[in-house]
Amino acid sequence: MAxxxxxxxxxxxxxxxxxxRETPDVNIFSxxxxxxxxxxxxxxxxxxxxxxxxxxxxxxxxxxSIASIPGSDTMEFFIGMVHGRFTSRLDTAKVGDVYYFxxxxxxxxxxxxxxxxxxxxxxxTGLAPFMSMLRYxxxxxxxxxxxxxxxxxxxxxxxxxxxxxxxxxxxxxxxTVTITxxxxxxxxxxxxxxxxxEMIKRAIxxxxxxxxxxxxxxGFVKAVKEHLKSLGYPDDKVKADVWG
Numbered sequence: 001m002a003x004x005x006x007x008x009x010x011x012x013x014x015x016x017x018x019x020x021r022e023t024p025d026v027n028i029f030s031x032x033x034x035x036x037x038x039x040x041x042x043x044x045x046x047x048x049x050x051x052x053x054x055x056x057x058x059x060x061x062x063x064x065s066i067a068s069i070p071g072s073d074t075m076e077f078f079i080g081m082v083h084g085r086f087t088s089r090l091d092t093a094k095v096g097d098v099y100y101f102x103x104x105x106x107x108x109x110x111x112x113x114x115x116x117x118x119x120x121x122x123x124x125t126g127l128a129p130f131m132s133m134l135r136y137x138x139x140x141x142x143x144x145x146x147x148x149x150x151x152x153x154x155x156x157x158x159x160x161x162x163x164x165x166x167x168x169x170x171x172x173x174x175x176t177v178t179i180t181x182x183x184x185x186x187x188x189x190x191x192x193x194x195x196x197x198e199m200i201k202r203a204i205x206x207x208x209x210x211x212x213x214x215x216x217x218x219g220f221v222k223a224v225k226e227h228l229k230s231l232g233y234p235d236d237k238v239k240a241d242v243w244g
Contacts, residue, residue: 006109007040011102014049016095017074023157025082026125028067029090031075034098038073041066043133044110044213044241047075047103051089062086065128065215065241066104069135075101078125078159108241110213112137117145119204121195121224123216124152127159129241130215134167146173147210149203151195151220153181155188176203195220197227207233214240 018030033039039047050061067076081087110118110133120130127150137144152158158177168175178191178199191199204210212233214224221242228238 007042007045007104009103009105010039011100012037013098014075014101016093016097016099019093019095022078022159025157026078026080026159027090028159029077029079029093031077031099031101032073033075033101036073038071039066039075039101039104041070041104042109042111043070043136044108044129045104045106046108046129046241047101047105049077049086050100050102051086052100060086060089061102063105063243065108065126065132065243067128067131069132069139076131078128078131080125106241108213108215108239110211112140112142112144114143115145116142117210119147119149119207119210119212121149121200121212121214121216122151123220123224124157125159126214126216126220126241126243128215130213131160131163133213134164134171134173137171138167143172145210146171147204147206148173148175149195149200150175150177151216152177152179155179174203195224195227197231200224200227200231207231210237212238214238216243218242 013034014031015034017032020028022028046063046065048061048063050059052059064077122130167173180194182192214221221240
């Protein structure tokens, strides 16, 4: 993987330009910088988003991984509407509302090159940084070898399903999706259940020389890291990002 100097951290106002209900529990929010500039970031990084209540001055801040491709004038985020203090605010958000971004942050960075061999293991909205990476690979026309293992509860919770399927056909990528709550999912022909060492071996049959990236909730990341350890994955080839 190419090593680069981390982009400079900035803080500025961003305006909501789009809100889309992607799945029953996840909204995709799009923002643009109020001054029209583009944020310099590497695929995989995150920003701190702050809502400042104009009436009370109260500020609420949360971290979200960037799903957009670097260089885009639109910043896209996959946000689970879990009814916390911040997401409850987003429940009533509308196009034109202003939030404040600080970033980019994080060491979960990947600048793909031709010939790179990587594995992406995502849980739920933990897909976001991998979308940024895959979009970058697509835009640059790179021959990066990717194995994607993606865990969701139900088939209707697969984020950006059409775009992922497009990557699977246009990129050097093999995608495996597992659903953890298969009841009522008649017709599902993919993997079922939580990720196990055996499932990892099926999804990533050729791990040698790959760097593995994991993103998802804490329990998910801890379990996957233990599975990888049991399979003999070297610690220096495993990178993790945790949310929640």
